[in-house]
Amino acid sequence: MRAMRLTSQRPVEQAPLKLAELPVPAPAAGQVLLRVLACGVCHTDLHTVEGDIFPLRLPITPGHQVVGIVEAVGEGGAGGG
Numbered sequence: 001m002r003a004m005r006l007t008s009q010r011p012v013e014q015a016p017l018k019l020a021e022l023p024v025p026a027p028a029a030g031q032v033l034l035r036v037l038a039c040g041v042c043h044t045d046l047h048t049v050e051g052d053i054f055p056l057r058l059p060i061t062p063g064h065q066v067v068g069i070v071e072a073v074g075e076g077g078a079g080g081g
């Protein structure tokens with residue numbers, strides 16, 4: 001799968017996001033695998049890319065506002081409750 005990856009934080013003018021080809025992940029228990037159709041970019045993403053917010057690890061694929069199709073469901077189904 002294609003993803004825009006952040007490996008080091010710096011101003012967006014320096015193009016910190018790089019296109020990468022990654023293996024398609026398998027959903028763990030309680031998770032779903034989405035085929036992302038669209039992804040919004042909010043100011044939290046911009047703060048993360050530029051270093052105002054520190055992610056728990058790097059590299060990451062910024063973007064958390066997605067619309068997609070469920071491709072697979074992890075063991076036990078999605079979510080709890």
Ligand SMILES: [Zn+2]
Nearest residue numbers: 042043044065
């Ligand atoms: Zn957001």
